[in-house]
Amino acid sequence: MEGAALLGRLIWQLAQVVNVSPETPRVKTVVFDVPAWPGHRSGQHVDVRLTAEDGYQVERSYSIASAPNATHVELTVERLDDGEVSPYLTDELRPGDRIELRGPVGGYFVWEPGLRGPVLLVGGGSGIVPLMAMIRERAAADDDVDMRLVFSSRGWDDVIYRDELEHLAGNGLTVVHTLTRSQPAGWAGYARRVDAEMLAEVGPAAGDRPLIYVCGPTPFVESVATALVGLGHEAYRIKTERFGPTGG
């Protein structure tokens, strides 16, 4: 499978929508049946290509949300109002529709069971998506590696995968939320942007040499990575994935 995933020409293929379901008011998960899917690794992407009637084409890259053992390929997409692709994926697609996909692609921002822990995942908003593939794969593989997630969302209703994360927490998985803009009544958790103090409290300590994956908007990733280096984490153990403010 590794060879198939790493080598050879990428081929566009038609994927059929199986289901579309809301995660939050702005985010939906689209489930695809991809006939010749070669399998993927947690953290990899697919490219999506849309073609207009006049032939105009636009491509975007999306992280795969589903674990490699899942039967379908799931993408979780945040609707960007001025985007060229995301409003189509979240608003227009219906079960039975077909769109062009290619992949999986990427290999830098990936995790797999059996890698020595501990693991620290830091996600901002829809930056949770590739991290969720890792969390799901860890659960499916019954891997009990110490994995900690720090997840920054605007408010409680904006927390993507909220119920599933609550269900999966435990057995070595720690889930820590921070709500940066609004908090429900009685909220006792973090209510600020991710900072060095928060990362130090959640751990693991730099001396435990965690593998670290940070994914979110560019300023989020820059500030978290800088804070982690300041805490003594080795830069080469911090893998980052950033997306621009107008991703589409």
Add this chain to the structure above:
Amino acid sequence: MDQLMLDGNGVAGLLQEVFAVEMTTAVGTCAACSAVEPLGAVHVFRSAGVVLRCPHCDHVLAKIVKRGGQACVDLGGFRALATTARV
């Protein structure tokens, strides 16, 4: 068109299309500051084409423009580029 900053992970498909191997784990050396980074970690600006920049000194590492089914690739900003995928 707005410039969109992301990183090499977001153009993994384009890179694999051009090089026919997985390239986000390929390691590039910046010709300007000699920093060494996997392509997944370099900064990427996307407009009419794709520009890869060094995350340490902002030097332009590479430019890729696709037109009419062909890709034009300028790798002049790398001193070295080593793939890690088996070739």
